[in-house]
Every structure is written in structure tokens, then in C-alpha cells.
Amino acid sequence: MTEAKIFVRRYDPETKKSWISEYNVPVEGDTMVLDALVYIKNKIDRTLTFRYSCRMAICGSCGMVINGRPMLACQTKVAEIRTPIVVEPLYNFDVIKDLVVDMDVFMHYLKEMKPYIIRKEEPKEIIVKSEQQEPIINPSACINCMLCYAACPVFGYDQTFKGPAALSLLYRYLMDPIDQGREERLKIANDKDAVWKCSFWGECSNACPKNVDPAFNIQRMKLMLGLSSLK
Amino acid sequence: MDKIRADVIVIGAGAAGLRAAIEAASMNQKLKIALISKVYPMRSHTVSAEGGAAAVIKEYDNLESHAYDTVKGSDFLADQDAVEAFVSRAPMELKNLEKWGLPWARDEQGRMAARAFGGMSVKRTFFAADKTGFYILHTLFQRSILYENIERFDEWFVTSLIVENNRFKGLTAIDIKNGTFHYFEGKAAIICTGGIGQLYKTTSNGAINTGDGMALAYRVGAPLKDMEFVQFHPTGLPGKGLLITEAARGEGGYLLNNQNERFMKRYAPEKLELAARDVVSRAIFNEIKEGRGFKGKYGDYIGLDIRHLGKDVIDKKLPTVKEMAEKYAGVNPYNELIPVRPTMHYMMGGVHTNKEAETPIAGLYAAGEAACVSINGANRLGSNSLTECLVFGSIAGYNAARFALEHDYLEVSKEEVTREENRIFDGLIKKENGIPPSDILYELKDIMEEKVGILRNGKDLEEALSSIMKLKERFKQVSVTDKSKTYNTDFIQILELDFMLDVAETITYAALKRKESRGAHYRVDFPKRDDEHFLVHQLVYKSEYEPRIELLPVVITKWKPTERKY
Numbered sequence: 001m002t003e004a005k006i007f008v009r010r011y012d013p014e015t016k017k018s019w020i021s022e023y024n025v026p027v028e029g030d031t032m033v034l035d036a037l038v039y040i041k042n043k044i045d046r047t048l049t050f051r052y053s054c055r056m057a058i059c060g061s062c063g064m065v066i067n068g069r070p071m072l073a074c075q076t077k078v079a080e081i082r083t084p085i086v087v088e089p090l091y092n093f094d095v096i097k098d099l100v101v102d103m104d105v106f107m108h109y110l111k112e113m114k115p116y117i118i119r120k121e122e123p124k125e126i127i128v129k130s131e132q133q134e135p136i137i138n139p140s141a142c143i144n145c146m147l148c149y150a151a152c153p154v155f156g157y158d159q160t161f162k163g164p165a166a167l168s169l170l171y172r173y174l175m176d177p178i179d180q181g182r183e184e185r186l187k188i189a190n191d192k193d194a195v196w197k198c199s200f201w202g203e204c205s206n207a208c209p210k211n212v213d214p215a216f217n218i219q220r221m222k223l224m225l226g227l228s229s230l231k
Numbered sequence: 232m233d234k235i236r237a238d239v240i241v242i243g244a245g246a247a248g249l250r251a252a253i254e255a256a257s258m259n260q261k262l263k264i265a266l267i268s269k270v271y272p273m274r275s276h277t278v279s280a281e282g283g284a285a286a287v288i289k290e291y292d293n294l295e296s297h298a299y300d301t302v303k304g305s306d307f308l309a310d311q312d313a314v315e316a317f318v319s320r321a322p323m324e325l326k327n328l329e330k331w332g333l334p335w336a337r338d339e340q341g342r343m344a345a346r347a348f349g350g351m352s353v354k355r356t357f358f359a360a361d362k363t364g365f366y367i368l369h370t371l372f373q374r375s376i377l378y379e380n381i382e383r384f385d386e387w388f389v390t391s392l393i394v395e396n397n398r399f400k401g402l403t404a405i406d407i408k409n410g411t412f413h414y415f416e417g418k419a420a421i422i423c424t425g426g427i428g429q430l431y432k433t434t435s436n437g438a439i440n441t442g443d444g445m446a447l448a449y450r451v452g453a454p455l456k457d458m459e460f461v462q463f464h465p466t467g468l469p470g471k472g473l474l475i476t477e478a479a480r481g482e483g484g485y486l487l488n489n490q491n492e493r494f495m496k497r498y499a500p501e502k503l504e505l506a507a508r509d510v511v512s513r514a515i516f517n518e519i520k521e522g523r524g525f526k527g528k529y530g531d532y533i534g535l536d537i538r539h540l541g542k543d544v545i546d547k548k549l550p551t552v553k554e555m556a557e558k559y560a561g562v563n564p565y566n567e568l569i570p571v572r573p574t575m576h577y578m579m580g581g582v583h584t585n586k587e588a589e590t591p592i593a594g595l596y597a598a599g600e601a602a603c604v605s606i607n608g609a610n611r612l613g614s615n616s617l618t619e620c621l622v623f624g625s626i627a628g629y630n631a632a633r634f635a636l637e638h639d640y641l642e643v644s645k646e647e648v649t650r651e652e653n654r655i656f657d658g659l660i661k662k663e664n665g666i667p668p669s670d671i672l673y674e675l676k677d678i679m680e681e682k683v684g685i686l687r688n689g690k691d692l693e694e695a696l697s698s699i700m701k702l703k704e705r706f707k708q709v710s711v712t713d714k715s716k717t718y719n720t721d722f723i724q725i726l727e728l729d730f731m732l733d734v735a736e737t738i739t740y741a742a743l744k745r746k747e748s749r750g751a752h753y754r755v756d757f758p759k760r761d762d763e764h765f766l767v768h769q770l771v772y773k774s775e776y777e778p779r780i781e782l783l784p785v786v787i788t789k790w791k792p793t794e795r796k797y
Contacts, residue, residue, distance in 0.1 A: 042669035046712035053437035
């Protein structure tokens with residue numbers, strides 16, 4: 001058992017003050033940053049505030065910036081990163097308190113993508129081969145952790161950009177073998193704040209903890225729009 | 232103070248809650264549905280379910296077989312009429328999700344592919360890689376966005392239900408983001424708040440699984456049923472408790488002891504690793520107890536071997552297993568054993584409902600893990616719970632909507648709201664210099680793990696019960712350190728702990744009273760099943776000093792109890 005020093009960027013919405021808290025936490029080889037934060041909450045400082053739940057990188061709650069990089073705290077090992085560790089709330093979002101950010105903008109963009117199957121009539125029987133399903137496997141793995149928004153330079157200076165995860169979800173339904181909403185979806189992609197605002201830094205795909213490739217998915221939609229305009 | 236009105240209020244936005252909300256919303260567009268959850272829907276614990284969802288869809292399968300497997304898995308405590316209703320609706324629910332875009336794994340013909348699962352006599356577990364719960368949750372959440380008459384209250388925490396003359400009429404809740412207190416009037420409500428994993432030290436469950444809905448219902452007089460039946464999943468990662476899915480064994484994985492022996496052949500000669508979970512968990516426990524485990528820093532463990540499945544199967548069908556093994560256990564499953572130990576996983580018990588998802592309180596419904604129909608009896612079969620959320624979620628949604636169309640609002644009085652407001656704000660928030668909730672929480676987890684775990688006995692259970700009573704007494708000294716109104720998780724965790732203590736008491740009390748061994752409830756002092764005295768459900772009611780138990784006979788339609796062998 002060793003000790004790790006952790007600095008956490010704090011924010012108190014009631015006084016509008018921001019400051020850094022310093023904690024010393026006992027850690028072992030398999031201690032995750034999340035374990036350390038839970039330890040602080042339970043043993044050192046009850047006021048430290050963050051979201052978390054599943055502890056296994058699937059619920060998407062514990063996204064935060066760790067040593068300058070957007071990461072999931074539950075799968076980031078203390079022993080494998082530089083100490084002292086600096087933990088901050090996700091970049092590019094308004095902070096509600098400490099490490100908790102305001103998700104409203106993201107939830108709003110998700111809704112705008114119409115993330116449900118659009119069909120004229122219900123299919124009777126669905127026959128879909130694995131290879132037809134292939135294109136949606138990557139974009140459907142998104143856990144809505146919003147690390148890609150924290151990593152996206154465009155979203156950083158322009159919050160009207162719909163952003164990587166939402167657009168990737170749009171692509172997922174656009175490519176769905178049983179969906180019939182192609183025209184409607186391409187219109188959403190063609191919006192001035194959608195795919196054309198992406199300047200292809202690729203940081204979203206680098207940040208994704210589930211290997212979703214929003215950068216690629218967005219470029220594909222640009223290509224589709226380009227091709228359909230030639231018709 | 233704001234009053235919010237909704238025809239149907241759904242508490243909890245996991246698979247059961249979302250399915251219920253969609254069903255109610257689509258039944259009649261004029262109905263307003265309020266969907267309240269303490270987390271954003273996609274954070275709900277359904278997301279962690281891995282293996283799959285069971286239903287009779289394949290031509291080689293039949294409903295009777297699924298029903299019998301479920302009844303046998305339950306150690307004959309499931310209500311057979313409920314099980315029959317469950318299996319017959321299951322196929323439609325899974326196909327519904329297919330129409331809503333869920334990327335179920337496909338077979339060669341392009342139809343939904345099935346895999347083997349513990350206690351299921353044929354392949355009937357449908358899956359999407361080993362992230363089935365994740366896909367179900369996101370598909371339902373995204374679908375729910377389509378319904379304009381569903382209004383979501385994300386990150387709102389329900390503190391109490393309001394019931395008058397045995398009829399539901401409203402509830403109180405806190406908007407976590409700004410700490411404001413509100414009350415709702417509703418014609419009907421559905422409890423879909425999931426399980427109780429946080430009562431135990433080692434659990435596969437997320438931090439949000441604190442039994443809120445069970446305690447909410449219990450406090451207004453609804454009985455909890457089958458609470459003594461707590462499922463320990465055979466293959467959790469030591470120390471962390473995180474789950475390695477049963478699909479690892481369904482796809483052909485073995486369990487090995489330190490003699491390199493597939494020891495399950497001595498416990499379940501026919502089904503081996505795919506016996507019911509309670510059987511496999513006790514077998515692992517026994518191997519470890521008798522010194523045939525591997526040594527590890529979190530205690531001895533057993534090896535899960537998937538090396539022989541090969542890289543292709545592991546990458547394609549078990550990617551989460553690989554990820555978990557590498558990231559959390561530090562082993563490479565292509566060529567190393569994955570260390571596993573039983574971990575607390577699922578609550579068979581819950582708010583007592585009939586097969587229409589109705590609780591004994593008019594207008595109050597429950598579905599999913601928070602409810603107990605009972606189709607799971609003394610032991611749930613893997614891959615029945617996701618299906619249960621869908622089947623009884625939709626039944627609850629439909630029935631609650633119908634109830635709402637036939638009834639009017641009942642007024643919630645000022646006094647009723649003020650009483651709850653005082654309990655919370657004067658009773659908890661204003662208190663100074665008390666003890667932090669985490670001290671009590673850690674003690675509770677230790678007690679439950681050590682004395683209300685896989686192997687139980689009367690003396691331990693008595694001790695556990697008296698310790699829990701002491702913790703309840705000490706809880707009165709808990710105070711909130713964080714005095715801020717905004718996103719106060721210190722405060723929310725105290726409210727959760729309050730619920731957990733009630734739930735822990737009902738589990739321990741019911742376990743003490745059931746003097747037999749059945750399914751997941753194993754009493755070392757009463758090691759045999761006793762159908763003569765205990766082929767009954769125990770309904771636990773809140774009463775003044777200690778809980779009160781009423782017995783309810785098990786419904787038997789076709790299958791007489793026999794000895795359970797795998």
C-alpha cells in the first residue's frame with residue numbers, strides 16, 4: 001500500500017468560487033481513480049461531489065478530466081498515471097458543482113437526432129445478416145459519457161455544434177438496415193451546426209473509451225451529403 | 232412549493248421503468264407520464280447486464296420447457312401461473328426490441344441467434360455481444376424520446392409515497408440539481424427502482440442500487456415478498472465484485488480448482504458449469520473452503536478458463552469479459568485463467584405484486600428487480616431478469632394507464648407534504664456534528680456479507696438482526712456535512728442509507744424465519760428443503776417494533792415439487 005496525492009478542482013455554485021483541494025489517498029496496484037475519489041468522499045471529505053455508478057466502464061457516469069485528458073475514472077488505474085494526479089470536471093461543459101457538469105445541452109442534441117427507428121409500416125419479420133448489421137456495431141457502442149465533447153476543440157469554442165456522440169448516433173440510425181428515415185436524417189446531418197462544423201481534429205475518436213469512431217462516422221456523413229448533392 | 236401532476240408516475244428509468252413508460256404513453260396520447268429517476272436513464276443499472284434475455288423464439292423450443300426450467304431453477308418457489316404468463320409474453324417483447332432497432336446477434340439465416348445459459352435446457356438466451364443490458368437500455372431510452380407525453384425528471388430523488396385508504400395518490404421528491412423539494416399528484420405509480428446490491432460489501436451492482444423503491448413501498452404498508460432470497464453470482468472478480476458474465480460458461484468456459492479439476496462434475500454431473508447459479512456459487516464456496524482454491528490478495532479464488540474458446544469467439548462474443556479481465560483483474564484471458572469468486576448479484580425478493588404487476592395498494596404497481604411477482608422464487612435463472620423487466624414493465628405500464636383512465640386524482644394535503652419536508656430538512660439537514668453516513672454503511676455491508684450471505688445460520692442471523700437494529704438507532708445521529716443545496720450527494724446518500732437499513736432488516740428477518748434451505752437461501756442449521764412447512768412466500772409488513780410476516784401459498788399449476796438436480 002502506497003499513498004497518492006490527488007488534486008481536485010472544486011466549484012461551489014452558491015459562492016461561485018473555484019479552488020483546488022489536495023488529498024492523500026492510500027492506493028494499491030489495482031486502485032482506480034474512482035476508488036480513490038470514493039475513499040475521499042467516505043473517509044476524508046463528504047463535500048466532494050462527483051457522479052458514478054457501475055464501476056465497469058459501461059454506465060458512462062464518471063467521465064472527468066484526469067491529468068489533462070478526458071477519461072472514465074472507473075477504468076483509470078492510479079498506478080499507471082503520473083502523480084500527483086490532477087482531476088477536473090469535463091471540459092467544455094458548464095459546471096454544476098465540483099466534478100458534476102451540466103448535461104442539458106448534450107441531452108438536447110441527442111433528442112434532435114431522432115434516435116429511434118423511423119418506418120412507414122412495422123416490419124413483419126426481420127431478416128438481417130451479420131454483415132448488414134456491421135456498420136451500426138461501432139456507432140451503437142456509445143455509452144454517452146461525453147468524453148468526446150470534452151476532447152472536441154470545435155465544441156470547446158462553439159457549443160452550438162451538435163458534437164461527436166450525437167452525430168455518431170445519427171449515423172448509427174442512418175446506417176440501420178431496417179430504418180427508412182434516410183432523407184429526414186440527412187437533413188439533420190446537413191444542418192449548419194451538424195457535420196459541416198466538424199473540422200476533423202479526430203480528438204473525439206482518441207478520447208472514446210469504447211472505441212467508437214465519431215470522427216470517421218461524421219466524415220462518412222459529409223461524403224453521403226456530397227454524393228447526394230451531385231445527383 | 233410546486234405541485235406536479237401526472238396521470239402515471241414511473242419511478243426508475245431502467246429497462247422496466249422505460250418499458251412501462253413507453254407502454255403507458257403509447258396506450259393513450261392524452262395521458263401524461265412522469266418518468267422520475269435519480270440518475271439519467273442511460274446510467275440505470277440495466278446497462279451492466281451482459282449475458283442476454285431468454286424467450287421461446289426458436290423452432291426447437293417450447294413455452295412449457297422455458298416455464299419448467301424457470302420453476303425448477305426457482306427451487307419450486309415461483310408462482311407457476313405467473314411463470315406461464317411470463318414465458319408466453321416474452322417472445323413478443325424481444326421481437327418488439329428488434330423492431331425498435333436493437334442489434335441482436337444474428338444466426339446464419341439472419342434471424343436472432345441464441346446462446347446456452349445456466350439452468351436453461353435449450354439455447355434460448357438472445358444477446359447482443361455480451362452487452363445485452365446496455366443495448367436494451369439504450370434502445371428503450373432512445374425509443375422513449377419519441378413520446379411527447381413522457382416527461383422526464385432526470386436526477387430527481389423520490390423520498391416518500393403518499394397513500395390514502397389503501398390508494399396511491401402522490402409522492403414527494405427532491406430535484407437533486409438544486410435541492411428543491413416538490414410533490415406530485417398521480418392517479419397511478421409504478422415502482423421500477425431495481426435492486427439492493429449496495430447492502431453487500433462485494434457486489435456486481437452499481438452504486439445506485441440501494442433498494443429505494445422497496446423501502447418506499449414498505450413504509451406505506453405494501454408488503455415485501457421473498458426477501459430472504461439473495462442471489463450470489465458464481466463469477467465475480469475477487470475484491471471488486473464486478474461481474475464476469477455467465478455467457479462465458481454458456482459459450483463453453485470451464486471452472487477449475489487448484490488441482491486443475493473441473494470440479495462441477497462432482498456437484499452437477501449433468502449440467503456442470505451451467506447448473507443454476509445458487510448451485511454453482513455454493514460449489515465454488517465449498518471448493519475454496521476445502522482448500523482447493525488459488526491464493527489471492529482478496530482471499531482464495533477459482534479459475535474461469537476460456538482459453539480453449541479461442542481469440543475469435545472471445546473477441547466477438549465475449550468482448551466485455553476480455554476487457555474486464557484485462558483492466559480489472561490484470562490477466563489475459565487468451566492464455567490465463569480469470570480469477571473468480573461469488574459476488575452478490577440480484578434480489579429475487581421485492582415489492583409484492585400479482586401477475587398483473589399490481590401491489591396490494593390500489594393504483595400502485597411494481598416491475599423488474601424492485602418487484603417480486605414471483606417468477607424467480609428462491610433462485611433466478613440467468614437471462615430471465617432482462618426479459619422480466621420487459622414483460623412486467625409493459626404489463627405494469629398498460630395496467631397503470633388503464634387505472635389512470637378510470638380514476639381521478641386525489642388531493643395531496645399540505646400537512647402530508649409538510650410532514651415529509653420536516654422529516655427531511657429539520658430532521659436530517661439541520662442536525663449538526665453527527666456521524667457521517669459512511670461509518671454506518673460500511674458496518675452494514677460487513678454484517679450483510681458475513682452473516683446474511685451464501686451460508687447462513689440462526690445464530691448469525693439473530694446477531695445480524697440485532698446489529699442492524701443498533702445501526703438504525705445510530706442512524707439517528709447521522710448528520711449532513713455538506714450544507715449546500717446544489718447537487719448534494721452527501722445528503723442523498725443519507726436518504727439512501729435510511730432506505731437500505733429498512734431493506735436489510737426485512738432480508739435478515741425473513742431469512743431468520745425461513746428454517747429450511749431452498750435455492751439461494753442456504754441454512755447450515757436446516758440444510759434440507761422443507762416443502763411441508765415452507766412451500767410458501769413470506770410477506771414482510773412494516774409494523775411498530777419488528778416486521779410482521781404473513782404466509783402466502785405458492786401457486787402450483789402443473790409441476791409438483793421434486794428434488795432439484797442438475
